[in-house]
Amino acid sequence: MRPTRREFLWAMGATAASVGLRWSSDLVWAPQVPDDLGWAPGTEQFVNSACLICPARCGIRGRVVDDRLVRLGGNPFHPMNAGGLCPRGIAGVQMLYHPDRIASPLRRVGERGADSWEEIGWDEALGQLGERLQSLRATGRPEALALMAGYCAGSMHDLWRQFLRSYGSPHYVAEDYDDGTSAVMELMHGIARRPGFDLERAGFVLSFGSPLFESWWSPLQAFAAFAGPDGSDDGRTRFVQIDTRFSRTAAHANDWVGVRPGTFGVLALGIAYVLIRDELYDAGFVERHVSGFEDYTDREGERRQGYRSLVMRNYRTEEVSALTGVPVARITALARAFAQAEHSVAVFGHEVTHAPSGLLSGLAVHSLNVLMGNVGREGGVLFGNDPPLDPLPDPRIDAVARAGLERGSLARTPAPFGGGDPASRFAAAVGDSPSETIDTLLLYYANPLASSPRPDAWREALERIPFVVSFSPFLDETTAHADLILPDLLAFERWQDAPTPVSYPYPVWGVARPLVAPPPGGKHAGDAMLAVARQLGGSVAASLPYDNVELLLKARARGLFRARRGMTLGDAFELEHHRQMEERGWWLPEHTEFEAFWDELVQRGGWTDLFLDETDPARLARTPSGRVDLTPAPLLATLAAAGRGGALYMDVAETSAATTDEFPLRLLPYRVSTLSSGTVALERWLAETPGLFPEVHWDPWIEVAPATAEAQKLGDDTMVWVVAASGRYRARLKVFPGTAPENVCAPYGLRHPDGELANPLQLLDGSSDALTALPNWSTTFVRLEPA
Amino acid sequence: MRREVAEKLASLPPDERVLLRPLVDTSRGFYVMAGVFGAISLLGLVSYILQVRYGLGRTGLNRPGYWGIYIICFVFFIGISHAGTLISAILRVSKAEWRRSITRSAELITVLVIGFGAIQPVIDLGRPDRVLNVLLHAQWRSPLLWDVISIGLYFMSCTIYLYLPLLPDLAIIRDSGIKAPRFYRFLAAGYTDTPVQRHRLERAIGVLSIVVIPIAVSVHTVIGWIFAMTLRPMWHSTIFGPYFVMGAIYSGIAAILVAMAVLRRVYHLENYFKVVHFDYLGRLLLILSLLWFYFTFAEYLTAFYGGEPGEMRTFWAKLTGTFAIPFWAMVLGCFVIPLALMSRQATRTPVGTTIAGIAVVIGMWLERYNIVVPTSVNPRWEVESIGHYLPSWIELSIMAGTFSGFILLYMIATKIVPIVSIWEIKEGRAVVQEVADRVAKYSESYA
Amino acid sequence: MTRWGMVIDLDRCTGCAACEVACKSENNIATVPPHQAEMGRVMSWMRVLAHTVGDFPDTHLEFYPRPCMHCDNPPCIKVCPVRATYIDPEGIVGQIYPRCIGCRYCANACPFTVKYFNWYGPEWSDSERQHLNPDVSPRTKGVIEKCSFCHHRLQRAREQARAENRDVREEDYQPACAEICPTRAIVFGDLDNPTHHVAELKEDPRAMRIMEDLGTQPKVYYLRARR
Numbered sequence A: 001m002r003p004t005r006r007e008f009l010w011a012m013g014a015t016a017a018s019v020g021l022r023w024s025s026d027l028v029w030a031p032q033v034p035d036d037l038g039w040a041p042g043t044e045q046f047v048n049s050a051c052l053i054c055p056a057r058c059g060i061r062g063r064v065v066d067d068r069l070v071r072l073g074g075n076p077f078h079p080m081n082a083g084g085l086c087p088r089g090i091a092g093v094q095m096l097y098h099p100d101r102i103a104s105p106l107r108r109v110g111e112r113g114a115d116s117w118e119e120i121g122w123d124e125a126l127g128q129l130g131e132r133l134q135s136l137r138a139t140g141r142p143e144a145l146a147l148m149a150g151y152c153a154g155s156m157h158d159l160w161r162q163f164l165r166s167y168g169s170p171h172y173v174a175e176d177y178d179d180g181t182s183a184v185m186e187l188m189h190g191i192a193r194r195p196g197f198d199l200e201r202a203g204f205v206l207s208f209g210s211p212l213f214e215s216w217w218s219p220l221q222a223f224a225a226f227a228g229p230d231g232s233d234d235g236r237t238r239f240v241q242i243d244t245r246f247s248r249t250a251a252h253a254n255d256w257v258g259v260r261p262g263t264f265g266v267l268a269l270g271i272a273y274v275l276i277r278d279e280l281y282d283a284g285f286v287e288r289h290v291s292g293f294e295d296y297t298d299r300e301g302e303r304r305q306g307y308r309s310l311v312m313r314n315y316r317t318e319e320v321s322a323l324t325g326v327p328v329a330r331i332t333a334l335a336r337a338f339a340q341a342e343h344s345v346a347v348f349g350h351e352v353t354h355a356p357s358g359l360l361s362g363l364a365v366h367s368l369n370v371l372m373g374n375v376g377r378e379g380g381v382l383f384g385n386d387p388p389l390d391p392l393p394d395p396r397i398d399a400v401a402r403a404g405l406e407r408g409s410l411a412r413t414p415a416p417f418g419g420g421d422p423a424s425r426f427a428a429a430v431g432d433s434p435s436e437t438i439d440t441l442l443l444y445y446a447n448p449l450a451s452s453p454r455p456d457a458w459r460e461a462l463e464r465i466p467f468v469v470s471f472s473p474f475l476d477e478t479t480a481h482a483d484l485i486l487p488d489l490l491a492f493e494r495w496q497d498a499p500t501p502v503s504y505p506y507p508v509w510g511v512a513r514p515l516v517a518p519p520p521g522g523k524h525a526g527d528a529m530l531a532v533a534r535q536l537g538g539s540v541a542a543s544l545p546y547d548n549v550e551l552l553l554k555a556r557a558r559g560l561f562r563a564r565r566g567m568t569l570g571d572a573f574e575l576e577h578h579r580q581m582e583e584r585g586w587w588l589p590e591h592t593e594f595e596a597f598w599d600e601l602v603q604r605g606g607w608t609d610l611f612l613d614e615t616d617p618a619r620l621a622r623t624p625s626g627r628v629d630l631t632p633a634p635l636l637a638t639l640a641a642a643g644r645g646g647a648l649y650m651d652v653a654e655t656s657a658a659t660t661d662e663f664p665l666r667l668l669p670y671r672v673s674t675l676s677s678g679t680v681a682l683e684r685w686l687a688e689t690p691g692l693f694p695e696v697h698w699d700p701w702i703e704v705a706p707a708t709a710e711a712q713k714l715g716d717d718t719m720v721w722v723v724a725a726s727g728r729y730r731a732r733l734k735v736f737p738g739t740a741p742e743n744v745c746a747p748y749g750l751r752h753p754d755g756e757l758a759n760p761l762q763l764l765d766g767s768s769d770a771l772t773a774l775p776n777w778s779t780t781f782v783r784l785e786p787a
Numbered sequence B: 001m002r003r004e005v006a007e008k009l010a011s012l013p014p015d016e017r018v019l020l021r022p023l024v025d026t027s028r029g030f031y032v033m034a035g036v037f038g039a040i041s042l043l044g045l046v047s048y049i050l051q052v053r054y055g056l057g058r059t060g061l062n063r064p065g066y067w068g069i070y071i072i073c074f075v076f077f078i079g080i081s082h083a084g085t086l087i088s089a090i091l092r093v094s095k096a097e098w099r100r101s102i103t104r105s106a107e108l109i110t111v112l113v114i115g116f117g118a119i120q121p122v123i124d125l126g127r128p129d130r131v132l133n134v135l136l137h138a139q140w141r142s143p144l145l146w147d148v149i150s151i152g153l154y155f156m157s158c159t160i161y162l163y164l165p166l167l168p169d170l171a172i173i174r175d176s177g178i179k180a181p182r183f184y185r186f187l188a189a190g191y192t193d194t195p196v197q198r199h200r201l202e203r204a205i206g207v208l209s210i211v212v213i214p215i216a217v218s219v220h221t222v223i224g225w226i227f228a229m230t231l232r233p234m235w236h237s238t239i240f241g242p243y244f245v246m247g248a249i250y251s252g253i254a255a256i257l258v259a260m261a262v263l264r265r266v267y268h269l270e271n272y273f274k275v276v277h278f279d280y281l282g283r284l285l286l287i288l289s290l291l292w293f294y295f296t297f298a299e300y301l302t303a304f305y306g307g308e309p310g311e312m313r314t315f316w317a318k319l320t321g322t323f324a325i326p327f328w329a330m331v332l333g334c335f336v337i338p339l340a341l342m343s344r345q346a347t348r349t350p351v352g353t354t355i356a357g358i359a360v361v362i363g364m365w366l367e368r369y370n371i372v373v374p375t376s377v378n379p380r381w382e383v384e385s386i387g388h389y390l391p392s393w394i395e396l397s398i399m400a401g402t403f404s405g406f407i408l409l410y411m412i413a414t415k416i417v418p419i420v421s422i423w424e425i426k427e428g429r430a431v432v433q434e435v436a437d438r439v440a441k442y443s444e445s446y447a
Numbered sequence C: 001m002t003r004w005g006m007v008i009d010l011d012r013c014t015g016c017a018a019c020e021v022a023c024k025s026e027n028n029i030a031t032v033p034p035h036q037a038e039m040g041r042v043m044s045w046m047r048v049l050a051h052t053v054g055d056f057p058d059t060h061l062e063f064y065p066r067p068c069m070h071c072d073n074p075p076c077i078k079v080c081p082v083r084a085t086y087i088d089p090e091g092i093v094g095q096i097y098p099r100c101i102g103c104r105y106c107a108n109a110c111p112f113t114v115k116y117f118n119w120y121g122p123e124w125s126d127s128e129r130q131h132l133n134p135d136v137s138p139r140t141k142g143v144i145e146k147c148s149f150c151h152h153r154l155q156r157a158r159e160q161a162r163a164e165n166r167d168v169r170e171e172d173y174q175p176a177c178a179e180i181c182p183t184r185a186i187v188f189g190d191l192d193n194p195t196h197h198v199a200e201l202k203e204d205p206r207a208m209r210i211m212e213d214l215g216t217q218p219k220v221y222y223l224r225a226r227r
């Protein structure tokens, strides 16, 4: 049958229409459903490990489905964070699956910093590094190798140190997070260790600016204390925050006290004044364990004012109130509350010490703990123990290495009571020495071009170093200037130990183990260095006799096995049971086999020992007199030599210049709680709402008082330049009534969506505390301009 | 125009001659304007395709500014649609003689504008491909569903209500043979204007004009209820049903006035749209402007006296805050201008009423804006931060597209049917005596 | 009758936003690019709202972690034209994503503004897809989503309980936010079951609900901060 013309046309039309529809529907409908996600019913596992994102090193529990990490939660066995986690930790899965990670070694092909690379294999990459290191040693210049390491507490730190020592380089440059507190402890207690704060058992926590709930050594430690034991409302610790800005910590604390910048020490002594005047301090403790409280005669036979006289003469509440801006009644109330609580502890850190009068202010604040006798005991300041790990073998140091080490560090120690900022000092020293003094620089977890307060010193230093190797898995600013990139595995893919920070007074040795398999061809930086050591052979190889980091950790854990105390992590009941047993002098071995012990340790996420023997006098003071010294002689001597004879407990107020017409505002940089590290861009979940302000997404911001914004005619939510004498950066202005009118509070570590870093630390004036050389990070003067 | 057509036209009686002329005589200007509006409509269409393809993300909508231009236009267009039917139905039912020349243009507005209004919520859907779920999974408690139903009914009845009074005119066109004989034979559906047919037709129109009134009232009531049935500040109000109906009629009359003024100019209909028509509609406008003020005042005063914090946040945002400009512009357009112009005989001229009409149309659009946006972006809970909404160019072009689409179809319609009802005009002439008698009867009762 | 509900202790909440991020992780909530975020299109089923009062140094701040209130008399479901949002017999207000037409009426009807709309389809890079939770379907563009009380966890708990021939216990079913909260400010359970912690807490003198006067009967209670 032949179609008629009409039928034919119809058929044609219909075909055309359906084709057209198809085509237009492709045009009109973008795919509505995400493509096949490739999910099949899978096996699910919960794996205990440790979070390596910030120094707190919480215990984590990962939910792993078919070798994909789909969620991170807290390890309920971990005594410090007990199942909780902070947002950064949860967002770790986004760090692990970050789309920008570098998966295989890269060698620079173009100009330095031109971002042109070729992929090479690990053998070739490690071979190249090994040969370079071999030839440095062969030419007798092992000291031309340097390592810049960011945060690496624990065995990675020991591994690097061991490597450099046996290799012969004195240039182990570590950003070791000196918050100035260990200098204070060394002077007063003779214990050169950062203090632990037993927040959980304390009744009252008086924080001098420490951002306990934000970015402190361990926010989860503070959260656990804030939550109180087992969910009940009894026995919860009370928190009072003294701060220069209305921080998140201030907002969450039970109360907060606004104070002028640089006057923490003054306020502390004002409180001490009330304690002494009203006889609220622990006189018995002071009498038995403290020296320097009363006036005394020193070894030269000179009559000296003791602590009591200094405070009573100089820190009357009216004067303190005028300096600090805190009303007299508040000071008195604070002192009473501090004295009356069961256990009270004054917490402080670099917000007190990283200032021109930092060390002295630190002494002033800590003197409150001493006055109340809340030192070396539960609920107060505690000097904990390190986990009794087996040490690495003594490094073998051959002649080449000895010669290298003896040539010493390039950078001099700058101050009598501290090392200040070693990274900046190293950079400056490289800049001052001839090119190629340092031949090879290794960068581990460090991005000094972005994080250093002196990036230009680093830029210059890098120019003088012919060979720069970065272990970063991300192309950060400094890595972009490297010659060779040996990307580390990401956290959650590798073995590493995770000791809790010293702020947590009880030793916990967490173990991070791979939750998911690393990508094919990925390599742990530690394993890579062990391989290089083997390649170098000789004393270097002999000093690091481990096949990989896992075995290194396992070897060290034998120390725990033998220690006859402590336990693998367990639930709250097990932990408490064990603690009470130890308190009574019992310890029951749970394992007779090391292998079983190790397996359980790994499976539970680590090891801990929650009992500290408070009766041990060495926990209180290791000074020659055995007493806590409120007027340490070495410090007095140094001050006298500097012509500041009577300055102890004096000059604790910040003395730097006041605002000027050109720079009418004071910049107060702080660390936001969502930041996981100095310069790593926030994960998307966090970047979306990085702070307190619901309207701020992705952009770095600054906080300005309503009156200030109005006076400067700068609208809420507009972009502004923060201008200081040394530079400027761009941020979004947020009007915030919690900011004092003369201040600009500026979170650091944030990036604009395009990757540009907004770094208020680089506006700082470079001044420092002459006693510790710690940089003044507390403030500088700025003005705001519309951007 | 071809010669024979011109001759045929010339041979018709005077009303037919004038009113059928636009059907066969199209000026260059018409084509130019049609081209312009066609192009803008096309832009709107392309924008919509982009929106469907990429998602509603192409709009300026957000959280909590969930609704914007499309919902504003929806309420606005459906409001305008009350022009016609409601007015022509009320005037018909009340036997207002002066209605005769204006019903057709009003009814046309109605039918076209309902269509353009009804597609707005569909444009606003995140998943237009699932629009049939509204029937498949109907949830009777949803005012949105009531809306679908009442708008559907309204559209059908209005279409019939437009079509029935068209029949005699379609027959006239068919019989005159000036245009597309087959087409008009089909449309006229065998109507020959016998007395019986005429009688039945008038009965049917009479019944429909009564039926259509409650449907029209329901339509805008339900639209008001869409908002009022939520617990949002300045939406959750019992006044919204009647307020919306009143506003709809108001904007409808204003739209007719504007349409009449334009038609009068371009098709030289001075003899049909007389000064008195403008005067009468102007009076209606005056009354409605006062009513508008009454309703608005009542609404805001009650909100103000309640003084609920959630409510007041939106209240002040409108009166003195972010939305002060659209708010006071609305008051200007809906009240000050029409009141000033319409309260004086001297300005109730065609020009004056047209200006007032335009002011009211704009004012009523702004009123829809002031209802939809400020509440949407001002959450009730003061802890939640206030949102913001700025329409994107996609939304603006779709809006421009729908406006031009409407104008374009209206223009085309004037080429298909006479824009003034021929038979009703003629009938009006024929019944002068009867009307005179009727009027005499009213006066008698006074005597 | 089981009525799942939540009590949030504002005295314990430190505003750390762990709950917020845990919810994003558990429920495959998509992030949006910066300019979208700027427009107000961030999705966050749990959002920690902050309310500041007073100038320095007398500033105070209250935090309100805010999930969906799972109202017992939910205005959102009454207005949905297609039954894409519903309340189940145990009081959980759920969403049917494949049916939602994206009219956002429910979003406007919710006085708590807890509904989030997918203005665009979600975007994940190939590597980021790895961390999606296979228990929760990702949403498509053009539909509404909101806190589900981690309903998928209830389903699992039910299956488990059925297999073991017992009832669902308090600890079997805990949503991601409650599980992660470092200060245990979020407590979740059956409001009608006197053995559950929430049942006791909701009777606390500090207990209140947001905008209780609206009569939507939220099943999320807050305990007022004490200080």
Ligand SMILES: Nc1nc2c(c(=O)[nH]1)N[C@H]1C(S)=C(S)[C@@H](COP(=O)(O)OP(=O)(O)OC[C@H]3O[C@@H](n4cnc5c(=O)[nH]c(N)nc54)[C@H](O)[C@@H]3O)O[C@H]1N2
Residues within 6 Å of the ligand: A054, A055, A088, A177, A179, A208, A209, A210, A211, A214, A215, A216, A217, A218, A243, A244, A245, A247, A261, A262, A349, A350, A351, A667, A668, A669, A670, A671, A672, A673, A675, A676, A677, A678, A777, A778, A779
């Ligand atoms: N989550 C997280 N935690 C971390 C880290 C991390 O990367 N992530 N890093 C660790 C490291 S490297 C360090 S160094 C530590 C220390 O880091 P933090 O001690 O947390 O450092 P900041 O936040 O800078 O501390 C300054 C705080 O002191 C208060 N403050 C009081 N007075 C002043 C003042 O006069 N000026 C200024 N600027 N601030 C003042 C501010 O409100 C601010 O909160 O944190 C560690 N903790």
Ligand SMILES: Nc1nc2c(c(=O)[nH]1)N[C@H]1C(S)=C(S)[C@@H](COP(=O)(O)OP(=O)(O)OC[C@H]3O[C@@H](n4cnc5c(=O)[nH]c(N)nc54)[C@H](O)[C@@H]3O)O[C@H]1N2
Residues within 6 Å of the ligand: A149, A150, A151, A175, A177, A444, A445, A446, A447, A448, A450, A451, A452, A453, A471, A472, A473, A474, A475, A476, A488, A489, A490, A491, A525, A671, A675, A677, A678, A679, A680, A748, A749, A750, A757, A758, A759, A761
């Ligand atoms: N802008 C800004 N500057 C800062 C700070 C800040 O917060 N913001 N903080 C200041 C302080 S307190 C400190 S201590 C210093 C810290 O500054 P740095 O010690 O330089 O540390 P980060 O900036 O955290 O840089 C860590 C680098 O390690 C890389 N990295 C990330 N993950 C891994 C991994 O798994 N393995 C390895 N091998 N590398 C990894 C990242 O690429 C990142 O660039 O910065 C100081 N300067």
Ligand code: SF4
Residues within 6 Å of the ligand: A051, A052, A053, A054, A055, A056, A057, A058, A085, A086, A087, A088, A089, A090, A218, A219, A220, A676
């Ligand atoms: S506090 Fe630090 S270690 Fe703990 S979860 Fe957060 S990022 Fe990880």
Ligand code: SF4
Residues within 6 Å of the ligand: C012, C013, C014, C015, C016, C017, C018, C019, C020, C048, C065, C180, C181, C182, C183, C184, C185, C186
């Ligand atoms: S996780 Fe807990 S403490 Fe943190 S914001 Fe949420 S409810 Fe508050």
Ligand code: SF4
Residues within 6 Å of the ligand: C068, C069, C070, C071, C074, C075, C076, C077, C093, C109, C110, C111, C112, C113, C114, C115, C146, C216
């Ligand atoms: S909070 Fe909103 S979305 Fe949730 S149930 Fe109530 S009305 Fe519905």
Ligand code: SF4
Residues within 6 Å of the ligand: C079, C080, C081, C082, C083, C084, C085, C099, C100, C101, C102, C103, C104, C105, C106, C107, C143, C144
């Ligand atoms: S957006 Fe979806 S769930 Fe909400 S009312 Fe519309 S169809 Fe229902």
Ligand code: SF4
Residues within 6 Å of the ligand: C022, C023, C024, C026, C027, C045, C046, C067, C068, C146, C147, C148, C149, C150, C151, C175, C176, C177, C178
């Ligand atoms: S209950 Fe589940 S869905 Fe709801 S906020 Fe908490 S984590 Fe998110």
Ligand SMILES: [Mo]
Residues within 6 Å of the ligand: A177
């Ligand atoms: Mo640091």
